[in-house]
Structures are given as C-alpha cells and as structure tokens.
Amino acid sequence: MRIIVFGLAAIALSACGQPAQQPQAGACTRTATHEVAWSQDGAADVITAASAGPSCKQAVVTWTLRNAQGDALWVHAGTFYDMTAGGAPPADAPAVTNEQMDTFLAGWADVTLTRSSELPEWREGAASLSESVQGMSYDTPFDRETYEAMRARNLPQLCFAAAVEASHCLIMDPVSHSPTVIVMFGP
Known part of the structure; x- marks a missing residue:
C-alpha cells in the first residue's frame, strides 16, 4: 500500500511544473x-x-x-x-x-556596408596591418597575402560596433561561404 501511495505522490509531484515566468516590473x-x-x-x-x-x-x-x-x-x-x-x-x-x-x-x-577594397593597405615589409596604418589600430586574423587578396576582391563588407571603441568588419568568405571577420579596428 505504501508503494502505491508513494507512487501516486511521485506522479502528482512530477505533474507540478514551474509556473511560466512573467516579465518582472x-x-x-x-x-x-x-x-x-x-x-x-x-x-x-x-x-x-x-x-x-x-x-x-x-x-x-x-x-x-x-x-x-x-x-x-x-x-x-x-x-x-x-x-x-x-x-x-x-x-x-x-x-x-x-x-x-x-x-x-x-x-x-x-550597420555600415562598404567594400573590402576600402580597407587600408597592408604595406609590404610591415610586420602587421596596424604598422601600415596611421591613426587607428587595425588587426586581422589573416596573413598579409590573404588580407590583400580579400581587399582586391572588393567583397561586400559589413561593419558593426563590437565594443565601446572597437568595430569588427565581416565578409562572406569566398571559400566557405560563411561570414568571417576580415578586420577589427579602434583607437
């Protein structure tokens, strides 16, 4: 009998769900x-x-x-x-x-829509993209050759604020057809 009572109690308790949360004031x-x-x-x-x-x-x-x-x-x-x-x-x-x-x-x-060709040039001999640019600090996940190839392709580029003083620019990767960050910049 106790097993039946405990079983019914367990079923009754399992039917009790959390009430739907209403937005707080x-x-x-x-x-x-x-x-x-x-x-x-x-x-x-x-x-x-x-x-x-x-x-x-x-x-x-x-x-x-x-x-x-x-x-x-x-x-x-x-x-x-x-x-x-x-x-x-x-x-x-x-x-x-x-x-x-x-x-x-x-x-x-x-957001800002531009073209990858509008990005700053990574000058030959410069160790990084930032070293090639005056004023803003730029970074890219790509090596110089790949970055310059993406710039030359004139791809559609979408830039958005990623922090209070930083932006990220995305392109659609021509190989994977998925978005990727081409450049990050800020002061």
Whole structure:
C-alpha cells in the first residue's frame, strides 16, 4: 500500500511544473531590427539588436545577423554598460531608461556596408596591418597575402560596433561561404 501511495505522490509531484515566468516590473526586454542586403544578392538579411535583463542598466545585449531564410550567420553579445562606457558598471552607475536602450539598440542595428577594397593597405615589409596604418589600430586574423587578396576582391563588407571603441568588419568568405571577420579596428 505504501508503494502505491508513494507512487501516486511521485506522479502528482512530477505533474507540478514551474509556473511560466512573467516579465518582472522594470525588466528590460527590447529589440531593434534593420534589414541589409549583404550575404546574398537580392535577399535581405536581418540584424536584430536585443536586450534582456532585470533592468536596462543590467541588460545583456546581443547583436544577431540572420540571412533571408532566418539562419543565424553571426552573433555578438555583451553588456549595455560595456558597449556604451566600457567595463563593468560601478555601483553608483545611473539607471538606463527604456528610451536610452531603444536608442542604443537602433544605432547598433544600423550597420555600415562598404567594400573590402576600402580597407587600408597592408604595406609590404610591415610586420602587421596596424604598422601600415596611421591613426587607428587595425588587426586581422589573416596573413598579409590573404588580407590583400580579400581587399582586391572588393567583397561586400559589413561593419558593426563590437565594443565601446572597437568595430569588427565581416565578409562572406569566398571559400566557405560563411561570414568571417576580415578586420577589427579602434583607437
């Protein structure tokens, strides 16, 4: 009899699920989208910048690039504070309003489209791309020969903010047909 009672109790308890979580008062769940023609001719990619957190001051922000079929091509994540001021917020950091978050997300989703031929030249004999450029600091995952070949191909390039003072530029890799960072730059 005890086995039956314990069995029924176990079944009853297993039927109890967690209640669906309702958004907390003050929660920061916001989005902004922007369409760009980048990865495929004649098809619009969609960039979604989104925030999620118990407050906008504490929000995690994500930047997602999806192709016309809805497949995620690239994702970048950080915190609102790190993306706007750098680092972790101090204890006395001011609150972030929904309007401030909306402005940030709309600006982050609105990317720059250019061509790889517009990137700076990596001069022969220079040890790095940064050594070839005055002013900004540039870095690339490619060696000089590959970088210059990608520049010469004049590929569509999409640049987005990756930190408070840094940007990443993506190209569609001609071999793998997937996005890759061609250059990162900042002061």
